[in-house]
Amino acid sequence: MGKNLTSRSEDYSKWYNELVVKADLAENSAVRGCMVIKPYGYAIWEKMQAELDRMFKETGHQNAYFPLFVPKSLFEAEEKNAEGFAKECAVVTHYRLQNDPDNPGKLRVDPEAKLEEELVVRPTSEAIIWNTYKGWIQSYRDLPLLINQWANVVRWEMRTRLFLRTAEFLWQEGHTAHSTKKEAIAEAEQMNDIYADFAQNFMAIPVVKGLKTESERFAGADETYCIEALMQDGKALQAGTSHFLGQNFAKAFDVKFTSKEGKQEYVWATSWGVSTRLMGALIMTHSDDKGLVLPPNLAPNQVVIVPIFKTDEQFEEITTVVNELMKSLRLKGVTVKYDKRDTLRPGAKFAQHELQGVPLRIAIGARDLENGTVELARRDTLSKVTTAIDGIEDKVVALLEEIQSSLFEKALDYKNTHTTKVDTFEEFKEVLNTKGGFISAHWDGTIETEDKIKEITKATIRCIPLDSENEEGMCVFSGNKSSKRVLFAKAY
Amino acid sequence: MGKNLTSRSEDYSKWYNELVVKADLAENSAVRGCMVIKPYGYAIWEKMQAELDRMFKETGHQNAYFPLFVPKSLFEAEEKNAEGFAKECAVVTHYRLQNDPDNPGKLRVDPEAKLEEELVVRPTSEAIIWNTYKGWIQSYRDLPLLINQWANVVRWEMRTRLFLRTAEFLWQEGHTAHSTKKEAIAEAEQMNDIYADFAQNFMAIPVVKGLKTESERFAGADETYCIEALMQDGKALQAGTSHFLGQNFAKAFDVKFTSKEGKQEYVWATSWGVSTRLMGALIMTHSDDKGLVLPPNLAPNQVVIVPIFKTDEQFEEITTVVNELMKSLRLKGVTVKYDKRDTLRPGAKFAQHELQGVPLRIAIGARDLENGTVELARRDTLSKVTTAIDGIEDKVVALLEEIQSSLFEKALDYKNTHTTKVDTFEEFKEVLNTKGGFISAHWDGTIETEDKIKEITKATIRCIPLDSENEEGMCVFSGNKSSKRVLFAKAY
Numbered sequence: 001m002g003k004n005l006t007s008r009s010e011d012y013s014k015w016y017n018e019l020v021v022k023a024d025l026a027e028n029s030a031v032r033g034c035m036v037i038k039p040y041g042y043a044i045w046e047k048m049q050a051e052l053d054r055m056f057k058e059t060g061h062q063n064a065y066f067p068l069f070v071p072k073s074l075f076e077a078e079e080k081n082a083e084g085f086a087k088e089c090a091v092v093t094h095y096r097l098q099n100d101p102d103n104p105g106k107l108r109v110d111p112e113a114k115l116e117e118e119l120v121v122r123p124t125s126e127a128i129i130w131n132t133y134k135g136w137i138q139s140y141r142d143l144p145l146l147i148n149q150w151a152n153v154v155r156w157e158m159r160t161r162l163f164l165r166t167a168e169f170l171w172q173e174g175h176t177a178h179s180t181k182k183e184a185i186a187e188a189e190q191m192n193d194i195y196a197d198f199a200q201n202f203m204a205i206p207v208v209k210g211l212k213t214e215s216e217r218f219a220g221a222d223e224t225y226c227i228e229a230l231m232q233d234g235k236a237l238q239a240g241t242s243h244f245l246g247q248n249f250a251k252a253f254d255v256k257f258t259s260k261e262g263k264q265e266y267v268w269a270t271s272w273g274v275s276t277r278l279m280g281a282l283i284m285t286h287s288d289d290k291g292l293v294l295p296p297n298l299a300p301n302q303v304v305i306v307p308i309f310k311t312d313e314q315f316e317e318i319t320t321v322v323n324e325l326m327k328s329l330r331l332k333g334v335t336v337k338y339d340k341r342d343t344l345r346p347g348a349k350f351a352q353h354e355l356q357g358v359p360l361r362i363a364i365g366a367r368d369l370e371n372g373t374v375e376l377a378r379r380d381t382l383s384k385v386t387t388a389i390d391g392i393e394d395k396v397v398a399l400l401e402e403i404q405s406s407l408f409e410k411a412l413d414y415k416n417t418h419t420t421k422v423d424t425f426e427e428f429k430e431v432l433n434t435k436g437g438f439i440s441a442h443w444d445g446t447i448e449t450e451d452k453i454k455e456i457t458k459a460t461i462r463c464i465p466l467d468s469e470n471e472e473g474m475c476v477f478s479g480n481k482s483s484k485r486v487l488f489a490k491a492y
Numbered sequence: 493m494g495k496n497l498t499s500r501s502e503d504y505s506k507w508y509n510e511l512v513v514k515a516d517l518a519e520n521s522a523v524r525g526c527m528v529i530k531p532y533g534y535a536i537w538e539k540m541q542a543e544l545d546r547m548f549k550e551t552g553h554q555n556a557y558f559p560l561f562v563p564k565s566l567f568e569a570e571e572k573n574a575e576g577f578a579k580e581c582a583v584v585t586h587y588r589l590q591n592d593p594d595n596p597g598k599l600r601v602d603p604e605a606k607l608e609e610e611l612v613v614r615p616t617s618e619a620i621i622w623n624t625y626k627g628w629i630q631s632y633r634d635l636p637l638l639i640n641q642w643a644n645v646v647r648w649e650m651r652t653r654l655f656l657r658t659a660e661f662l663w664q665e666g667h668t669a670h671s672t673k674k675e676a677i678a679e680a681e682q683m684n685d686i687y688a689d690f691a692q693n694f695m696a697i698p699v700v701k702g703l704k705t706e707s708e709r710f711a712g713a714d715e716t717y718c719i720e721a722l723m724q725d726g727k728a729l730q731a732g733t734s735h736f737l738g739q740n741f742a743k744a745f746d747v748k749f750t751s752k753e754g755k756q757e758y759v760w761a762t763s764w765g766v767s768t769r770l771m772g773a774l775i776m777t778h779s780d781d782k783g784l785v786l787p788p789n790l791a792p793n794q795v796v797i798v799p800i801f802k803t804d805e806q807f808e809e810i811t812t813v814v815n816e817l818m819k820s821l822r823l824k825g826v827t828v829k830y831d832k833r834d835t836l837r838p839g840a841k842f843a844q845h846e847l848q849g850v851p852l853r854i855a856i857g858a859r860d861l862e863n864g865t866v867e868l869a870r871r872d873t874l875s876k877v878t879t880a881i882d883g884i885e886d887k888v889v890a891l892l893e894e895i896q897s898s899l900f901e902k903a904l905d906y907k908n909t910h911t912t913k914v915d916t917f918e919e920f921k922e923v924l925n926t927k928g929g930f931i932s933a934h935w936d937g938t939i940e941t942e943d944k945i946k947e948i949t950k951a952t953i954r955c956i957p958l959d960s961e962n963e964e965g966m967c968v969f970s971g972n973k974s975s976k977r978v979l980f981a982k983a984y
Contacts, residue, residue, distance in 0.1 A: 030566060030623050031559045031611065039554035039639060046555065062531035063538065067523045068613075068644055068660050069582075072589070074522060076599045086589040090561075091601055092613065093585045095648040097564070097578040107568045109583055109610055118601055119523065121560075121584065121613075131522050141835055147531060152560055152644065156587040168560050343633055 005355075007289045012233040019283060020162045023292045023356050026279075033160035033167030040356060041279060043300035045170070048278060049150065051202050051297075052172060055194050061146045061174060066128050068152075069119035074127045078252035081126060084219020088156040090121040090167075121154040126220060126271055129175045130249040137177060137267055139258045144187070145177040153275075163280035164237075164492050171275035177267045179257060181246075184268035185223075188244040191272040192225035195240035203278070204295040204408040205229050205285045206415045207239060208438070208487060210463025215447050218271075222246035228462045228487065230415045231284040234436020236462045236489035239281050242272035280492070285411050286380075292357030293380050295407050296400040301337040303329060303396060304358045306349050308365035315340075318364050321389070325362075328393050334400065354379060359403050360396060364389075380407055421485070425476050428488070432459055438489050442482035444475035453477050459488045497847075499781045504725040511775060512654045515784045515848050518771075525652035525659030532848060533771060535792035537662065540770060541642065543694050543789075544664060547686050553638045553666060558620050560644075561611035566619045570744035573618060576711020580648040582613040582659075613646040618712060618763055621667045622741040629669060629759055631750045636679070637669040645767075655772035656729075656984050663767035669759045671749060673738075676760035677715075680736040683764040684717035687732035695770070696787040696900035697721050697777045698907045699731060700930070700979060702955025707939050710763075714738035720954045720979065722907045723776040726928020728954045728981035731773050734764035772984070777903050778872075784849030785872050787899050788892040793829040795821060795888060796850045798841050800857035807832075810856050813881070817854075820885050826892065846871060851895050852888060856881075872899055913977070917968050920980070924949055930981050934974035936967035945969050951980045 005022065006014045021027050025041030028034075037045065053063070069092060076082040096113035100106040122128065129147075136142060154168045174191060178184040192209060199205045207227035217224040221243035229239045250256070250266040259265050286293040296302045305325070307318040322338050329336045337358075339349050346363065353361055363375040374392065377384040380403050387395065418437025422428045431439055443449060443461065454460050464486045473482045497514065498506045513519050517533030520526075529537065545555070561584060568574045588605035592598040614620065621639075628634060646660045666683060670676040684701060691697045699719035709716040713735035721731045742748070742758040751757050778785040788794045797817070799810040814830050821828045829850075831841050838855065845853055855867040866884065869876040872895050879887065910929025914920045923931055935941060935953065945968075946952050956978045965974045 027624075027627075029559045030563055030620065031561045034559035034561060036559065036624050037557040039556045042556045043554065062535065064531045064534045065529040065662065067521045067526035067528065068646065069523045069526060071522055072599060075589075076597070079597065082589075082599060086591075086599055089587065089589050090584045090611070091586040091589065092582045093601065094583040095581065097567075097574075097581050097583065097612070099578075105568070105571065107564060107574060107578055109585065119582070120589070128522065132519075132528050135519075154560065170557065 005289060005291060008232065015289070016280075016284060017162065019287060019291055025283070025292070026162045028162065031167070033157060035162050035166050035168075037170075037276065040300065044282070044294070044298050045276060045279060047298050047300070048203075049172075052198060052274065053150075055198060056148050056172075056174065059146075059190065059194065061148045061176075063149065064147050065149055065151070066125050066132060068122055070122050070125075070128045072118045072120060074131050075120045077127060077131075078220050078249055080248070081124075081220030085123040085155070089123060090154045090156055092119040092121065122151070123153055123155045124271075124273075125149065125151070125153075125173055126175065126245070126249050127253075130253040130255060130269070133175075133177055133267070134253050134255045137255055137257050140179050140260050143177055143179045143257060143267070144183065146174075146187075147176065148172055148174040161280075163276055163283070166276075169276045171273050173271060173273040176270045177250075177255070178270070179259065179265070179268070181268050184246075184270050185244050188223070188225055188242045188270040188272065191270070192227065192240070192242040195242065195272070195274060196227045199227055199229065199239055199278075199281075200408065202295075202297050203282055203285075204297075204404055204411060205239065205281055206408065206412040208463060208465050209467070210465040210487065212241075212463060213447075213450060213461045213486075215450055216461065218243045220245060220248050221271075222248065225466075226463055228438075228489075229281050229285065230418055230437060230489070231281070231492070232414065233284070234418060234490070236438065236487075236491040237277075237281050237284070238462070238491065239278060240272070240274040243270060245269035245271060286407050287357065290382070291355035293407070294357035294359060296359045296404050299357065299359050300335070301358050302334050302400055303336040303360045303362060304353050305336065305338045305362045305364065306346050306353075307338075307340060308346050308363055310366070314366045317369055318366070321369065322364065325389070325392070329396060332393050332397050334393075334396060350377075360399060362392075378403060419487075422476060423473070428453075428459075428476050429457055432457055432488075432490065436490065438462065438487045440485045440487055441476040442471075442473035442484070443486045444478045444480035444482055446478070446480075449475060449477050453488070459490050462487045462489050462491060497781060497783060500724065507781070508772075508776060509654065511779060511783055517775070517784070518654045520654065523659070525649060527654050527658050527660075529662075529768065532792065536774070536786070536790050537768060537771060539790050539792070540695070541664075544690060544766065545642075547690060548640050548664075548666065551638075551682065551686065553640045553668075556639050556641055557643070558617050558624060558641060560614055562614050562617075562620045564610045564612060566623050567612045569619060569623075570712050570741055572740070573616075573712030577615040577647070581615060582646045582648055584611040584613065614643070615645055615647045616763075616765075617641065617643070617645075617665055618667065618737070618741050619745075622745040622747060622761070625667075625669055625759070626745050626747045629747055629749050632671050632752050635669055635671045635749060635759065636675065638666075638679075639668065640664055640666045653772075655768055655775070658768075661768045663765050665763060665765040668762045669742075669747070670762070671751065671757070671760070673760050676762050677736050680715070680717055680734045680762040680764065683762070684719065684732070684734040687734065687764070687766060688719050690766075691719055691721065691731055691770075691773075692900065694787075694789050695774055695777075696789075696896060696903060697731065697773055698900065698904040700955060700957050701959070702957040702979065704733075704955060705939075705942060705953045705978075707942055708953065710735045712737060712740050713763075714740065717958075718955055720930075720981075721773050721777060722910055722929060722981070723773070723984065724906065725776070726910060726982070728930065728979075728983040729769075729773050729776070730954070730983065731770060732764070732766040735762060737761035737763060778899050779849065782874070783847035785899070786849035786851060788851045788896050791849065791851050792827070793850050794826050794892055795828040795852045795854060796841075796845045797828065797830045797854045797856065798838050798845075799830075799832060800838050800855055802858070806858045809861055810858070813861065814856065817881070817884070821888060824885050824889050826885075826888060842869075852891060854884075870895060911979075914968060915965070920951075920968050921949055924951055924980075924982065928982065930954065930979045932977045932979055933968040934963075934965035934976070935978045936970045936972035936974055938970075941967060941969050945980070949982075951982050954979045954981050954983060
């Protein structure tokens, strides 16, 4: 605990890695590219899950669970999807180990236990789910089918980073089936809106809603909606995606329904997901050189109370007051923890709670008891005030709300001041290399231009913003005609 | 829906399989031995999860998440554990697929992408977790470490049955670390008690708490506590286990701590788990020939309301009354669904809700509106009464409580009347073949006797009940001395 974090300005990437580990969020495991999500990190993820789950259910979705494995023959059925994921698949080929005759005490794969057909560990579940939906959908009465799954998935990434890119990660994946194209598109848009709402109002992360270009689309989708956030180092992070899958999976798995008019038609599909990657977005949006900064909505403990005392008697007196205070705070819906550990001094506790991003800290000492006061410290601004203990519950509730909105405003301001309109490629490179952030520029709509810009600058088109207005212009790279600006950025 | 279930007396096993599928709980998938848990089944599992999670957290446990994969070298570190699971492991050997040059459009495993070390898909997580704990535990101050994980696991079972035995299943696994043997044993006992409490008071399933014999113990445990339930066909089902792991994993992974006295000592461990197998126990304890019977605690909908009408006007009048009724039921904490589908007749709706085990059904027709009454039907007893709509909320709440306790009493009565003391092996075989259930008999404590009894009768020792009294006797098989009765049964 004693050691400070590397500062963001010194080495942003190192700052991030250190913060994740030191704040007890996650760590690397013995399995290449796979992480262990530690209790404190997992508690934050549980808060995200609970809120998203509520939002999904309120919009008529139900949870279900589909197999971890996808038989190779199903995996390859939707060709684009298969092609997109084939290069990063963990593949199960055997179902038994045996004693290794050459190494006593060691095991080896039993060569006799080879599977007839290899099983892919799901990198995403469209294939196994659409193969299942085939049996569930016969008539328009069976539609829409609105299902979500909370699950682990595996993508064999070569360069991994805690939360941001790991070989195994946790996510939710919605998979819906509809009788019309219009309804499926509306669903994909609705879910992207839900993600934006969740990111902004729950996580205090401002996002841009947009469409991906063809080359950045999900493999197998006709259209990919996304929310893009901006991190403090000026790099963008894709925080959620919602795909309109057209009839691609219905055709690959032959899923038809009888319409009201009695005709056989292919079903229309969407899929949408967010993952533990959101933890990375959370950390990089709000945190500072002292450690994690948590919006109150996501804090496992919104308030921590630290007693400051010399004698056992003082400790007991303080504890009596704290117990009452905790009761009344809990009645107001505040989650509060009393840090009465006798193995750490108050200063060390303060440092730990700062590192772990507890939004509000209340310190109570013997003199406070006499004066009827407490010291109240905000994690986001690092400001402290001494305030009356009488009526503090309402102050705490109001402060938590203020912190939540102030974090959003601060991040929004950053995003706005780091979104730059440019009209020449010189300016584009200049802004990208000095200021970073989103670059709003005209693009001629071709994959060639997109690829060349990426090759030269490492910036990609993050999205075509949904709210971007029609505007006559010239492509920043080719000079060809363009009717809309798109957002470029370097990205995680 | 139209077709009836096979009756239990006709073919119990067929009844079970049909019920699981027809009540929309689960179905077999395209992956050998893996199931799809359908939304209705998953909603029941979510209720179990929520209650267990609450109980774990109340007793100081935190959730975390560890990798799906276990490198072979870690897997084999605890020899008994490895030996116990090696024969049923899914093994990942490659991390990439490529286009199959011989089959255009098909994929094959890329032979270049072979892993240096094979990865076992976790059948249980002691190995990967204890390897992680090594980095988390230095001092007695880091103990106890009380962690739970909600996860999927894979055991390559040859004979699978929905929920009861599947290659992949969902579960929770607690993994705790302690500074003393005594504390670890107390933890293992506490968690077994929590499972018993959950099974009896939440799921209405009576259980026997006991210890496993050495040969039935978890691979790697010094002692396995369990809860055993009795199904309606007289077979037992292990519903949860809690293991005292001694220092076996601490030694295998070299996990030591500095004690208060400054000595280096190995850590003491427990692990404990329940799984989607509980869904099987739930179904087989309470259900009948009409379908699923759900204790109100586990019912996604505790009450369903079916309107009975001929004209649109009648439907509107009924709906107005139902909307008010739903509001007031929800205020009392009752989950209620209004089944106003226009694609099914009331009779078909009744049959579906019976099949799916909705505890209470309220039917309201035009005549009921005139009389101020409704028809109230109990799923467990299949009894119906016409009752005043005034004050029905309290009746519903009381009835739900009555159903919950009555289901437990009924199952308890079954368990008690199907637990038989026998003193000769003839009697043992006679009871086993005619009546089934638990057989309480003296056993000489040897593995040889246990094995022979199993070989001859297929019955195993389910447990040595914790409340079994000391009683001098003779082993039912060998005639040797015995000081305690144990419980035998055929088991799932």
